[in-house]
Amino acid sequence: MTQDRPAIPAAMRREVLEEAGYACAVPSCRSTPVEIAHIEPWSKVQAHTFDNLIALCPNHHTRFDVERRIPAASVHRWKANLALLNGRYSDLERRLLEEAVDAPENVAWPVHSSLSLLLKHLLEDGIISRVGLNQPNISFNGRKQEIFVAITPKGREFLRRWQNAEPLYE
Ligand SMILES: [Zn+2]
Known part of the structure; x- marks a missing residue:
């Protein structure tokens, strides 16, 4: 983490956590606690935007971000599916x-x-x-x-x- 990377604004953090119900956004996981992950890496986008942020447990965050064992396309889809589920279902x-x-x-x-x-x-x-x-x-x-x-x-x-x-x- 570089010094010029600003913190994610608190309201945006909360929105991302709420979107995932404060649990890991990987459907088979849903564990807590969660961290906020950038879907497209910070080094590339240099910005915090809601659409590019997702709640992941430390395990999945590492598998995605560090080990690169989860494709970004899957994480984008989990994010889109969360929005659908939240919009349609109780x-x-x-x-x-x-x-x-x-x-x-x-x-x-x-x-x-x-x-x-x-x-x-x-x-x-x-x-x-x-x-x-x-x-x-x-x-x-x-x-x-x-x-x-x-x-x-x-x-x-x-x-x-x-x-x-x-x-x-x-
Ligand atoms: Zn997880």
Whole structure:
């Protein structure tokens, strides 16, 4: 790091961290803590711009920046996909996708029926579907208020694209 490299402005840092949910932007990682990485190297761009900054854990930062084992194109795509995910899906939906990346295919998640609105876009997009014996059953006595959702085959393909740094939508 040279002396003439200014610090990343605090507001921009926060925006970059928020974009990635304060976790590593690599979909299969999502670990904390995170550092801010320049996608195109500082030595080349000599500027801090939001579009060129991404949150990475120290491991992935080193693999990308120092060891050059991750192509910049993949990191650009992860960044673009984060923007898509943040724009379209709720926090609950994004957390479900993160869980699903590492989960076996036959897993179904219980969700309280009052939260199903927060899963609206994943359901609409066919990425998850309601499953199981426990069909939603309107009840006011505190029972049978759980629904179960699972990743569909289309959702598997979506997760595969996300992990492999491919465009999320065709
Ligand atoms: Zn990471």
